[in-house]
Amino acid sequence: MALRLLKCEYCSHHLRFGAPRCGKCYQKTPSLNRFWRISTGLGLATLVVVMAFSATIS
Incomplete structure (x- = not known):
């Protein structure tokens, strides 16, 4: 059954x-x-930025 909340x-x-x-x-x-x-999309972009930042620190 599909979830239909909006019209x-x-x-x-x-x-x-x-x-x-x-x-x-x-x-x-x-x-x-x-x-x-x-x-x-925003979650994946944030994950990529955090991973790139942590790779440059170590």
Whole structure:
């Protein structure tokens, strides 16, 4: 079962979590619906920076 917390601003269709577009009207979904991609990217970037910084110290 899909997690559907948000509704489309244009057609009120319940959006799948993480979907880039509404399944009914194909409008872009709000960025809040896609936040896990942004947070994953920021987490990976932070990890790379920390690893690079720790490699230069030792």
